[in-house]
Amino acid sequence: MQTILGSGGAIGIELAKSLQKYTDKIRLVSRNPKAVNASDELFKCDLLNKDQVSKAVANSEIAYLTVGLTYKYTVWKEQWPKIMQNVLDACLEHSCKLVFFDNIYMLSPNSIGNITEDLPYKPSSKKGEVRAQIAQMLMNAVTTGKVEALIARSADFYGPGINNSVLNEMVYKNLKAEKKANWLCALNYKHSFTYTPDAAKATALLGNTKESYNQIWNLPTDKNPLTGKEWIEIFADKLDVQPKSMVAGKGIVKIMGLFNPVMRELSEMLYQYDRDYIFNSDKFDSTFKFETTSYENGVKKIIALGK
DSSP: OEEEESTTSHHHHHHHHHGGGTOSOEEEEESSOOOSSTTOEEEEOOTTOHHHHHHHHTTOSEEEEOOOOOSOHHHHHHHHHHHHHHHHHHHHHTTOEEEEEEOSTTBOGGGTTSBOTTOOBOOOSHHHHHHHHHHHHHHHHHHTTSOOEEEEEOOSEEOTTOSSOHHIIIIIHHHHTTSOEEEESOSSSEEOOEEHHHHHHHHHHHHTOGGGOSSEEEOOOOSSOEEHHHHHHHHHHHHTSOOOEEEEOHHHHHHHHTTOHHHHHHGGGGGGTSSOBOBOOHHHHHHSOOOOOOHHHHHHHHHHHTO
């Protein structure tokens, strides 16, 4: 049995599809789980409830933690440590391996020009502090031998049919509606994005590779990051529209944050757009034979699905 904790999000759904290659016993766990494959086992669970998490993980060989919480610091601060502790305790109790799908918020802004697995945790944001805390909780459990686990890190992601991607929301959907694409801070900096089907396939591969455990892995991402201007141009070209755009600087975002909760939460993360953000997946690429989706093909697939 392989179990996905937080199965309803963009990664969880794609991961459920990818795990079929390795097992026909897949358990989907969330507050309101929905089947992805015909044979999926559904398990209702509140990940904040220790007993429910234990029952959700029982009889599992591998658990994948892919839950996405509301993008709000106060929610993250209160809930993420509890969820991580509950999952670690359940994996220890049931001798279950753990794969944690993570981001790069815990890293220093000065490091994101070449994001590798060995960078120290030096967050500059409140949400980054929470991500550093829970990643360290997991690695401490690994170091002490309590749990066999790995961290699978993704850059900002994009992909077909998802609603929580900056690229999908600000660029693709606006251009498709013949509106101006939006970007943050400046158009001239490079910004990596990880394609969600690739991220899911790679996470499933890592989970089912014995040698990959007790390590951090950056998931496969196109090695040729585009600038904001180039992202807008490639979507516009495939949509056959003009690459019109407008840029929201830090001051504008802060003002918008007075009225828009999402923009208020985004304000502390703007350092990801005022410099190059380049995600390095050389470790994964040199270890596995994996065909990473190019940005051009990723954009084509998003548009082909029309979502």
